[in-house]
Amino acid sequence: MRDVKKVDAKGRFFIPTKQKEKLGAEVVVTNSLDVGYLCVYSKDHFENVIKPQFADINVMDRNIRKIKRVIIGEACEVSVDSQGRISVNSELWDRIGAKPGDEICVFDDDGKLDICTKTFYDNEDHDLSNIEGLETTYYVKGL
16 A cells, blocks of 8 residues: 655655664665665564675676665665654655655565655556466465
8 A cells, every 4th residue: 555755854754653663763764676666674674685696696697786785785774653654864865856845655575674755656558467477476376
């Protein structure tokens, strides 16, 4: 489900209530592999899943090094405040073209949040019929 939130003047936004408990008091905000998106992970999720995945890959590959710099190197640990907001630094907001006052879309993606600007989402292609092999993927069958 998509939640629409607004970035406040200090670069903060409210974490959707349902996800606040799952994520905990400390989160990691970083770039996504998908252009136009940021990801918010619980600190444990980021430490236990993301970092080990990147540790076991070929560091001689230029693309892998680039991905590590963008995902791990630009990751920021932030605290969830008492009102349920997190503050995202301006460099990460700039990555997705968000600024104070903008609406953002927040998606719950099984233990992490995906974030993009509402403008970006509204202009994205949402036609699933052009995804090759989608009809044979086990998690889409029966929809």
